[in-house]
Amino acid sequence: MNTSSATPQRSARRITHLIYLLYSLTCYLLFLFTTLYLIGFLGKLLVPSHIDSGEQRPLFESILVDILLITLFGLQHSVMARKTFKARLARLVPAAIERATYVLCSSLMLSLLFYSWRPIAIPVWHVESTVAVALLSGLFWIGWGLVLLATFLISHFELFGLTQVIRAFQQVQVQPPRFITPSLYKIVRHPMYLGFLIAFWATPEMTVGHLVFALTSSVYIVIGASLEEKDLVGIFGREYLDYQQRVSMLLPFRKAAREAGNPKKPR
Template sequence: MSFLLDVLLIILLFTFFGFSHTFLASNKVKRLIAQRAGNLIAFYRLFYNISSLIIFMFVYFEAPKPDIIIYDLHYPYDIITFAFQIISLFGLLWAARSVDVTEFLGVAQIKRYLNKEYNAEELDEIQRFNTKGAYKYMRHPIYFFSILFLSLRPTMDLFYLVMLICIIIYFYVGSIFEEKKLVEKFGDEYIEYQKRVPRIIPIKLHKR
């Protein structure tokens, strides 16, 4: 019975992370900050990344870790699983090639601010509509390859499995909020992209 309470606490802690992460990423919060701070919002992205990392580490270390092994693959299946994990890592790197790392981290924003080139209407980042590379096959390839990389483990315990399920759900829910902002920014062009390209799994199952 105690492991059920452990699972519930893990879910609650991750929900706290997911809510805070999504709330701080909302355009409503960013616009409110931009109204009050002006171009100083250029520092918000870096703050957001650091605070998200701190909250996630808190969740990870404070969450109970029940000593229950779900599975433990043996040779050669452990080697095969690890090989696929490495392939998924290369896929993740392929998808990340289209991302401006300095913009993602928040460094580019600060540089523009220091050069007096920042526009507060950008909020905390310049949003780009990318349809090249991995984005030709799925709208959120980084999520797809991250899920593969995290899932392909030779050994799986209960704590990791619960966290993995929470992360997968969060990726899907997060993609919905992200796409609302992209539709707001790019309009019909992004809606047409949604119709052509599947969300996370590179298989066309439905219209959106």
């Protein structure tokens, strides 16, 4: 056994894994920053430029630009998540940092949206009741809390690409994915998307710009969830098909209410 050649190889491997770890951690922190900025952007909180601030441009032009920005984000988010794209990306990017690269691209697309957003401050509704304002503001934060909780219920750090690098560093073999439905996932199949929907729509001051954001994002969420469901059926098969029959995709308890209204006839 040639230990003199093995030692440099191990050192090179450790350096490579350290670079991967730093890269993944940077991608994670960037995504965390852009997500926090998104909260401030929609909630008009502690950010230099929010969804209704800035120069007002022609209405039709602004609507087109804003829809295009959200569509570009949606395309990146969905296309990069498909198996065919991942297979092509694997030829260029090591498996350990594939997810982190996806997270990085998502952050860059969000940053582009913030930078290029065209505000349309025409009011759609303005709530003045103190109770209603408090309720809508509370729902806004509940939505974001639901998003965060949903990530931890599955695997927060794997979702954002850190676990993959740690596994590679420890040379741990990747196990086949297990189908689990912890807490919230027992009442809705996509609690994270539900949280986004609540956060996007819950505002005491809805403008045309915010409405464009909420509507376009909602359309993307429904399309994105449907594409994701096809992948999950491909991975888990009958197990996920049964899950689809039991649990609603986005609206909690909708299936239960529908079944209660249409009881099965005894055979």
